[in-house]
Amino acid sequence: MKKILPLALVLSVSFGSMIAMAKEPTNLAVVKQGLVRYHDSGQYDKDIDHVIKEATRYLKIRLAQPRDDKKPAIVLDIDETSLSNYPDMVKLNFGGTLEEIQQAEDQGSDPVIQPTLKLYQFAKANKVAVFFITGRKEEERAVTEANLKKAGYTDWNGLILRDGEYKNKPAAEYKTVMRKKLEEEGYDIVLNIGDQRSDLEGGYADKTFKLPNPYYFIP
Numbered sequence: 303m304k305k306i307l308p309l310a311l312v313l314s315v316s317f318g319s320m321i322a323m324a325k326e327p328t329n330l331a332v333v334k335q336g337l338v339r340y341h342d343s344g345q346y347d348k349d350i351d352h353v354i355k356e357a358t359r360y361l362k363i364r365l366a367q368p369r370d371d372k373k374p375a376i377v378l379d380i381d382e383t384s385l386s387n388y389p390d391m392v393k394l395n396f397g398g399t400l401e402e403i404q405q406a407e408d409q410g411s412d413p414v415i416q417p418t419l420k421l422y423q424f425a426k427a428n429k430v431a432v433f434f435i436t437g438r439k440e441e442e443r444a445v446t447e448a449n450l451k452k453a454g455y456t457d458w459n460g461l462i463l464r465d466g467e468y469k470n471k472p473a474a475e476y477k478t479v480m481r482k483k484l485e486e487e488g489y490d491i492v493l494n495i496g497d498q499r500s501d502l503e504g505g506y507a508d509k510t511f512k513l514p515n516p517y518y519f520i521p
Contacts, residue, residue, distance in 0.1 A: 334396050340516065350417055350418075351417045353512070354421050356511065357493050357495055358421050358424060360492075360493065360511075361421075361492055365430070369490055373431060373489050373490065374489075375459070375484065375491050375492065376421075376432055377433050377434075377491055377494045378422070378432065378433070378495050379435065379436060379437075379495065379496035379501045380446065380450075381407070381412075381436065381437070382415075382497040382513065382517070383415065383418060383497050383501070384418050384419070384422070385453055386414070387403075387407060388517075389412075390403070390406035390407065390409075390412070391518075394406065396517065404442075407438070407442070410445040410446075410452070411449070412453070414455075418495070419453065421495075431489060432458050433460040433462060433489075435477050435480050435481065436461075436462070437476075438463050439463055439464045439465070442463065443463055446463070447461065462480050473501065473521065474500040474503040474521070477501060477504065478503065478505065478506060481506035482506050484506070485506050491506060491507040492508050493507065493508070494506075494507035494509070494510045494511075495511045495512075496512065497513040
């Protein structure tokens, strides 16, 4: 004779099994420790260097095949592409409000990302225009220019910051429009380099290269 269990007991056993099967997310403190290890081990720098070397190789190939009807150019993002916010992120324990993050950024002391500077110098030496397109706002222009120069970036062709109707647009939309304008001015954007997918989406670049950034996400 089959033994019939009470419905309440059946539900209790089933629900308990579901709870047991649920996987707890990795503890936030452990994730942050992993971010520090990735940076301090040197692997983060190695990964950046690898991507920039690939980008430089592609630029060299393209320079050997010039287009007479277009002016060659590259587009660089700033934060985590040309300058590093890592010291600020550590101080804020990989958190902080948007205001605190901007205040730290506006200290103007962000260190250079060396492989990107080497690419920048190679481009300028070979008469390739360089444009920075950043999510920073127009009111940050002075401190951003000073920080870039301090880091070794000089004589760029344009520094484009968020302003007007694009101040609160999604990054991908704003940056796409800015690249489109450059192409309309006669530039051939050979490379577009950034640390976020939103830096690279939308076209108006012959080739895109994404740098690693496990620290934050900008849609």
